[in-house]
Amino acid sequence: MKRYADLSPTPRTIMTPGPVEADPRVLRAMSHTILGQFDPEFTAIMNETMEMLRELFRTDNRWAYPVDGTSRSGLEAVLAGLIEPGDRLLVPIFGRFGHLLTELSQRLGAEVYTIEKPWGEVFEPQEVIEAIDACRPDLVAIVHGETSTGRVQPLEAIGKACRERGILIAVDAVATLGGVPVETDAWCLDAVVGGAQKCLSVPSGMAPITYNERAEAKLLRRKRVERGLQPPSEPAADGAAASGSAAPAAAPAGLAALPAVGSLSPAALASAAPTLQPPAASELGGSVIRSNYLDLSQLQDYWSPARLNHHTEMTSMLYALREGVRIVLEEGLEERFARHRLHESALVAGLEAMGQRLYGNPACKLAVVACVEIPEGIDGESVRSMLLEQFGIEIASSFGPLKGRIWRIGTMGYSCSKRNVLLLLGALEAVLLRHGAELKAGAAVQAALDIYEGGSV
């Protein structure tokens, strides 16, 4: 049999828009021993994580918990809960992840209206509000920080306009939560989805979400308790039981006998011969959430004191998320946002001193991503490979129309540090020189140091 080697990943300096380096404290948290999912110690950790997430999301919402999957599982869970087939949606698109919201919503059966900005721009809030008034959607789904283009969309006026009109708004804050302000309550956002592996510097695997009572009301209208969980005395909540199907009744009957080992007579076995049950017509109303795994009405029961069994909570990932959010709250949200702005300034100053052109409208630049136009005649992928192979530093390319046109440099969470910015600028300069680019050698790092020695932005 082939032997597989010990895992031994090379340490990397990760300056992409995610996944970024995890704080060593987070990595250590994952090495704690497992607790059972209903162990009181573990449910206490679940409750405490909810409390911490409320602080992180700046909300008084009851519901703030992680969906057990990567960021897009959180997006899909929120959209699956808030979209009933035929609902009208407005998705303002200004990059790849707006297209993703469109895609998710269409698959869920929404009638999706879109407005679109050229990549590199964001919307004037009034443009979105006019589109809302033109199509009167049930839900607006919008990206806050668009990593594909490095832009941030102001949301406060849009959120308030939705609230005034009785329209729900769901926000993709995957790239921004923990790095730039996300004001769930102050901006009147009904549902917000954050990301683990970006500004929280937790490994990919959980999607923290929050939603308010307006969003919950929609979930509760669509709720159904899972078959096989109802206790014997409680009638099944679905049509099959109500219509007298033998299926749910068989289990309690079988149990009532509680046959001892070896006590089953051939007659008893014969009486247990299965009968084919056809589909029950009333089994599923049109409004029931079509996913079970991503059904927020079930997930919130699992996260509630009822602890109604659903999935098995990801033990080690929850340890990681708790530690990651704890680190954020210990640093302080305002202090953390200021740190991200400081290193953004140093990085941008360095890139400009090197003569690199930043992509996109600077008025709406996202603090945690810098998009750099790949210079004429330079092979962008060759530069990225050399940075990774020779210097151990990773930067990103982009998607779709921007593939091969820009690099994306992230300054997120634990990766957002003076050391990383300075090392990256020096290494990028060397790699560009090696690729024959013309630039003013030495200027980039000096410009960044000027920012750091100035001490503030």
Next chain:
Amino acid sequence: MKRYADLSPTPRTIMTPGPVEADPRVLRAMSHTILGQFDPEFTAIMNETMEMLRELFRTDNRWAYPVDGTSRSGLEAVLAGLIEPGDRLLVPIFGRFGHLLTELSQRLGAEVYTIEKPWGEVFEPQEVIEAIDACRPDLVAIVHGETSTGRVQPLEAIGKACRERGILIAVDAVATLGGVPVETDAWCLDAVVGGAQKCLSVPSGMAPITYNERAEAKLLRRKRVERGLQPPSEPAADGAAASGSAAPAAAPAGLAALPAVGSLSPAALASAAPTLQPPAASELGGSVIRSNYLDLSQLQDYWSPARLNHHTEMTSMLYALREGVRIVLEEGLEERFARHRLHESALVAGLEAMGQRLYGNPACKLAVVACVEIPEGIDGESVRSMLLEQFGIEIASSFGPLKGRIWRIGTMGYSCSKRNVLLLLGALEAVLLRHGAELKAGAAVQAALDIYEGGSV
């Protein structure tokens, strides 16, 4: 601001049917530093994990990879890929997780036929085959190891009958993979879903799956490439682009200009004013998979050499899964199955010597779970609490009709050890005595030691 304490979970002996204790090597693997998702070192780990999973599943299938979520995310992904609305399904039910398969399938729009056995039994293969011939389903979905009742369903004859009839079969092997034989190819199983936190002793968070070309053919008929990923030269694969919608075209057009910083004139901005795009009628065919996150046709592109971006692979969980499967393969599958049988024998011998009654038909007992009838007059939850609080040992209760009627004791993966079995038997005896139960003190551990000193089963 309230300070949150250091994470410090109490070490537990976890004798439930999952989550169980993780091997310390697995916990250490998660503390490795993060690699980027497209870092060649990381994609090599992805490829190697696929290779290891093929060995684990005993298959030559091309596709064997984890779904990024807990076990039921794998079940839902497989069913979402294989069920088109209106497809006819047969679900043989013999416990809670058969009900779950029914629930998942109904939500996906299948016409679900069921047959049911009283809990504590499994089906004669011929009973399932007769039901297949009676309802002629497109797909059979069935549980292999049912943890709610501690039973194992023989699958070989059922798999072969499906193959002969050109019917697909999908199997929930969450509780069995890595603990008892799961022969994907030899039993003609088209799709199999395993679990991480059970016999693999990896923390909950990934669902290893495999499926063959017959299953893949169904996925490929339903495939659609995600919007926002198409390069500029490549027409969008969906109806919107074909029908001339301005939406996908706007992005390349905006990019072609690639405006330099500050170069946007008011005129350029005005020309970029958004136009409301109504829903495209042809946007979504009836057969497109309704989930994006759990769309296997997208996931397999991400796991293929094309590496088409989807989610951000869970870095640390993949490290854990790789290490967990590596440990299984190092131990050897046959040796591992024998170890599970040995500790099962010792546990059962101990329980019987103590005078406890095992629940369910012994002919179909699942080796990795022992279900014990809670003795008359004993408060089952009080026993479980005392075991946990005084001895640090966790056992499980059950669901629905079995709630409060049985305890479930798992012997899975790393938790399946002589030490754990002996400690549990001694502790359970002490707790039962403390609850006033009548039993023959001292006998349980002696009976288990007899098995161990016998050296084999």
